[in-house]
Amino acid sequence: MTASTTRRTTAASSRIAAVGAIAVAGALLLTGCGDQTKSKDGGSSSAATSKAPLFSKLPKAIQDKGVIKVGSDIAYAPVEFKDKDGKTAGIDPDLADAMGKQLGVKFQFENGTFDTLVTGLRAKRYDMAMSAMTDTKDRQNGVDSETKKKVGEGADFVDYFTAGVSIYTAKGKDQGIKTWDDLCGKKIVVQRGTVSEDLAKKQSEKCGDKGKISIEAFDTDQQAQTRLRSGGADAGSSDFPVAAYAVKTSGGGKDFQIVGEQVEAAPYGIAVAKDNSQLRDALKEALDAIIKSGDYDKVVAKWGVEAGAVKEAKINGGV
Secondary structure (H helix, E strand, O other), X not given: OOOOOOOOOHHHHHXXXXXXXXXHHHOOOOOOOOOOOOOOOXXXXXXXXXXXXXXXXXXXXXXXXXXXXXXXXXXXXXXXXXXXXXXXXXXXXXXXXXXXXXXXXXXEXXXXXXXXXXXXXXXXXXXXXXOOXXXXXXXXXXXXXXXXXXXXXXXXXXEEEEEEEEEEEEOOOOOOOOOHHHHOOOEEEEEOOOHHHHHHHHHHXXXXXXXXXXXXXXXXXXXXXXXXXXXXXXXXXXXXXXHHHHHHHHHHHOOEEEEEXXXXXXXXXXXXXXXXXXXXXXXHHXXXXXXXXXXXXXXXXXXXXXXXXXXXXXXXXXX
16 A cells, blocks of 8 residues: 655656556456454464574564564455455565565464554564555654654665556546546545545645545445445545456456556555664565565566566665
């Protein structure tokens, strides 16, 4: 779930558009996974072991536990979702599994609402958050993206993927919507705490005589999709890989269509508490290791999102 960043360049636009084209082509069947109960299933099958190449890089407490607890909104297919067997699946869990083999520990995904994940780090409920979360300066600094007021300690990010944001409508009912400006006087559904909500609020302030945008925000993207599907809104918005997946799978591809071009191409980051730099650095090394080994490329190819791949891990690369 992205949060506000600068508008993407033309080059980035082409690159992220490619992400969507591949994602649509490679999408799997959508499964219902919108509940917010905790999930204890792990995203990794590797057991804690000092023989793993990067095990010694981890904090002693995590070495002893053999587990990294991951906060995630597991209702955001294809990035993370519950498969037909109720297990956590998707791009993020698969990347975590590969990183776990480098670190010699298991990544245990626990379900939570997206807008509470960073506060969960501060409360020590999670060791990290991995949930299609965009790395931005505001999130790094604990600043509310709308009010620009300090609301928390912020977090550090290990950047691992790039994605943009799209608008989608009921299929055959775009009502002339192609850009964010076209949403003035209309109703949009979004997931709470995401760039889609931020963009809608900013655009609404610019609408003037066209009328403000009516914004309905939900705990999960699937709830927003359900609202749009029922005719309760004119449009929805989410990260492009997610929007493309919904377009491909919802109603057998008959429910939605993407309109216009993407905006806000930005990096997804693994969030880690500011006082946990040792874990942050270990995660960066693990990500670089799977990029070098080719395991990273296998994961993004499996999910059809190669165009969003990064060539190296970065810490706090968001703007």
